[in-house]
Amino acid sequence: MTTAPDADELRLLLPVPDEDGAPFWEHAARGELRVQACAACGRLRFPPRPCCPHCGSFDSEWRLMSGRGRIWSYVLPHPPLLPAYAAQAPYNVILVELADAPHIRLAGNLVSSADAPLDSVDPARLRIGARVQVVFTETGGMAVPRWILEKP
Secondary structure, eight states, X not given: OOOOOOGGGGSOOOOOOOTTTHHHHHHHHTTOOEEEEETTTOOEESSOOSSOTTTOOOOEEEEEOOOEXXXXXXXXXXXXXXXXXXXXXXXXXXXXXXXXXXXXXXXEOBOSSTTSOTTOSOGGGOOTTOEEEEEEEEETTEEEEEEEEOOO
């Protein structure tokens, strides 16, 4: 006999902001994609951290990005999956190289619109190098970046 999944099993996993990454999520809540930069040498860095790996400075700022990028890589997760993800399979997880900072890559999902489910894009449409634009969707009280194909 099987039992129905409880409410916690039906939820998507949410990011857990830490002290260094909290500003990223605060900007996302305003619909802005920002990346941490060293206030001393100007180099961008991701993931956020307290100290610049290039010059050692502890001073940082958050720079607004265009939100444009390209698919650098992708994967189609296969079972076993958590129930909330299994219900949306097949879906994609993409790695996006930012146009403003090609050395920075963000993980996310390619969707047909900001509030579309994870399985809203046919996996056959995924292409390395495809141009994408960030969109934000409300998930569990957080604004989460996702990606849509850039319009020509």
